[in-house]
Amino acid sequence: MRIAIIGGTGRQGPGMALRWAKAGHAVVIGSRQQEKAARIAAELNQSLQQNLIQGMVNAEAAQWGEVIAITVPYAAHRSTLEQIRPQVQGKIVIDVTVPLDPQNPRRLLFPPQGSATAEAQEILGDQAQVVAAFQHIPAPALRNIDEPLEADVLVCGESTQAKDTVIKLIQQMGMRGLDVGPLAHAPIVEGITLLLMTLNRRYKGGHAAIRITGLPEL
Numbered sequence: 001m002r003i004a005i006i007g008g009t010g011r012q013g014p015g016m017a018l019r020w021a022k023a024g025h026a027v028v029i030g031s032r033q034q035e036k037a038a039r040i041a042a043e044l045n046q047s048l049q050q051n052l053i054q055g056m057v058n059a060e061a062a063q064w065g066e067v068i069a070i071t072v073p074y075a076a077h078r079s080t081l082e083q084i085r086p087q088v089q090g091k092i093v094i095d096v097t098v099p100l101d102p103q104n105p106r107r108l109l110f111p112p113q114g115s116a117t118a119e120a121q122e123i124l125g126d127q128a129q130v131v132a133a134f135q136h137i138p139a140p141a142l143r144n145i146d147e148p149l150e151a152d153v154l155v156c157g158e159s160t161q162a163k164d165t166v167i168k169l170i171q172q173m174g175m176r177g178l179d180v181g182p183l184a185h186a187p188i189v190e191g192i193t194l195l196l197m198t199l200n201r202r203y204k205g206g207h208a209a210i211r212i213t214g215l216p217e218l
């Protein structure tokens with residue numbers, strides 16, 4: 001599959017890129033600047049010791065990808081989505097965004113749509129299949145591809161087909177993906193991240209994540 005990670009040059013995107021590239025997918029990281037995208041892609045390829053990841057500007061990356069992940073800070077969420085709207089029609093969009101208040105990142109700032117994911121669905125329109133995922137996966141753990149990731153990825157959105165595709169992509173990264181329901185559940189999914197961030201401050205040195213127990217073997 002061709003996977004494009006918009007804003008993939010930051011903290012969260014590179015670990016996703018590395019894990020998907022290692023699983024055999026074609027991966028592009030997107031940036032506002034071509035030079036930065038190419039530079040970070042080269043660094044990631046060096047750590048993989050293979051040339052598997054390319055860098056492009058965000059709109060070009062979104063055009064190229066079949067599945068598009070959004071890993072930008074909430075302050076850049078709307079403007080980034082508006083920019084790539086034409087390129088993602090008919091595609092699966094994985095929104096990783098946690099709507100933290102840019103003025104106070106210890107607080108959530110939910111938009112009128114109820115969640116960042118619902119806001120993304122509204123901006124992109126019905127032809128894009130938007131799912132929330134990866135909000136609970138800490139960037140340093142994602143990036144450390146030699147260690148298994150002991151975490152579940154909660155996935156929500158309207159399209160079961162899109163969620164099933166994303167859950168397969170999560171399994172290929174070495175984690176369990178779980179369908180936690182419709183887009184209406186996205187405020188809960190996004191909100192849990194604030195609790196994990198609180199745990200990381202309270203118990204220093206940790207990278208808290210989520211593991212669901214009590215389910216049958218999947």
Ligand SMILES: NC(=O)c1ccc[n+]([C@@H]2O[C@H](COP(=O)([O-])OP(=O)(O)OC[C@H]3O[C@@H](n4cnc5c(N)ncnc54)[C@H](OP(=O)(O)O)[C@@H]3O)[C@@H](O)[C@H]2O)c1
Nearest residue numbers: 007009010011012031032071072073076097098135138139
């Ligand atoms: N970090 C984590 O552990 C973590 C965990 C779970 C979820 N998340 C969520 O994932 C998203 C990305 O987090 P992150 O830590 O990777 O963010 P980040 O490193 O601060 O930023 C990611 C990329 O977004 C682009 N960007 C930054 N400001 C922008 C702006 N004003 N306009 C357009 N693009 C901008 C930059 O790419 P270019 O400069 O190359 O364009 C940057 O490399 C956030 O919504 C966060 O809540 C993060």
